[in-house]
Amino acid sequence: xxxxxxxxPKKYSVRIDGHRTSISLEPLFWEKLTTAARMRNQSINALVxxxxxxxxxxxxxxxxxxxxxxxxxxxxxxGWIAPAAPSSVGDGH
Numbered sequence: 263x264x265x266x267x268x269x270x271p272k273k274y275s276v277r278i279d280g281h282r283t284s285i286s287l288e289p290l291f292w293e294k295l296t297t298a299a300r301m302r303n304q305s306i307n308a309l310v311x312x313x314x315x316x317x318x319x320x321x322x323x324x325x326x327x328x329x330x331x332x333x334x335x336x337x338x339x340x341g342w343i344a345p346a347a348p349s350s351v352g353d354g355h
Contacts, residue, residue, distance in 0.1 A: 277307045
C-alpha cells in the first residue's frame with residue numbers, strides 16, 4: 263500500500279466577489295479543488311465563491327479552508343461532474 267502524500271498546507275491566492283484572499287490547503291486538496299472546478303466547467307475562483315456562500319449559510323460556519331476540505335470530501339463521494347447550480351453569489355443577495 264502506498265503512503266498518502268503528506269505535505270503541510272501551502273498558501274494559494276483566490277478571488278471571492280472581486281476580493282483577493284489566500285487559503286492554506288494541502289497540495290492534495292488544491293489538486294482536488296482544481297479537478298472539481300474543471301469537471302464542473304468553473305474557474306477555481308467561482309467554485310471557491312460558491313463554497314464560501316454555502317459555508318456562510320451554515321449554522322456554525324467553518325473557516326474557508328475547512329469548508330473547502332469538507333466540500334471536496336462530500337462531493338467526491340457524489341461526483342463532481344454535475345454542473346454547478348445557478349447561484350445567487352455576486353447578485354447582491
